Amino acid sequence: MKQISITTTISVYNSIEELSEFELQMMQKAIAVRKTAYAPYSKFKVGVSLVLDNGKIVTGSNQENAAYPSGLCAERVAIFHAGSAFxxxxxxxxxxxxxxxxxxxxxxxxxxxxxxxxxxxxxxKQEEPIAIFFMGATGEVYKTDSLKNILPLLFDKKYL
Structure with missing residues (x-):
């Protein structure tokens, strides 16, 4: 037997005020759209803003449904909209x-x-990492330069 050690690096900002002006604007968009979430069951609201390489900004909030698996998380609402529209x-x-x-x-x-x-x-799909900034309602903001930092042993098409 051998062991594999997996390490990751995440940047920590003490608050959104430490973000660049553009990053602050994008996080404020995520906070604003979080407030539009439809979450009557969990009462847990999530908002997301995406920055695309064409300069477009796409937002999404979680959308619940009484048939729980029928709802969607904010991240997937935004990603799937971006994939469809752009x-x-x-x-x-x-x-x-x-x-x-x-x-x-x-x-x-x-x-x-x-x-x-x-x-x-x-x-x-895009053969390029996505920088992910995440926070609660207030407080620290974590940043990872790629999803691989928070899901290092990911499942992908090479296994299919």
Whole structure:
């Protein structure tokens, strides 16, 4: 038997004020769209803004459904919209803000497993990493330069 050690690097900003002016604007868009989420069951709202290589900004919020598997997370709403509306564009950056309705979480909330797999698909499709910034409602912002940093042993088409 042998062991494999996997390490990753994530940048930590103490608050959104430490982001560049453009990054701050994109995170503010994620925060604003988070407030439009349809989350009557979980009461957990997520907002995302994407920056595409063509200069377009795409946003998304989570959309729940009483038949739970029928809803979609904010990350996938935004990614799938970008893929549909701008099929030849690459996603350069993703900004995520997440928090329950009844409190202001101050800890960064990363994408769920299903969303990580969807982000991985687009990184592989475009053959270029996507920088991901994520936070709660307030507080620290984490940044990873690629989905591979938070999903190092990803499943991709080479296994199919």
């Amino acid at each position: 099929p030849n564009s690459k996603i350069k950056q993703m900004f995520i803000s997440a928090s329950p309705e009844n409190e202001e979480l101050e800890v960064p909330i990363p994408p769920c497993g299903a969303c990580r797999q969807s982000i991985a698909e687009y990184e592989m």
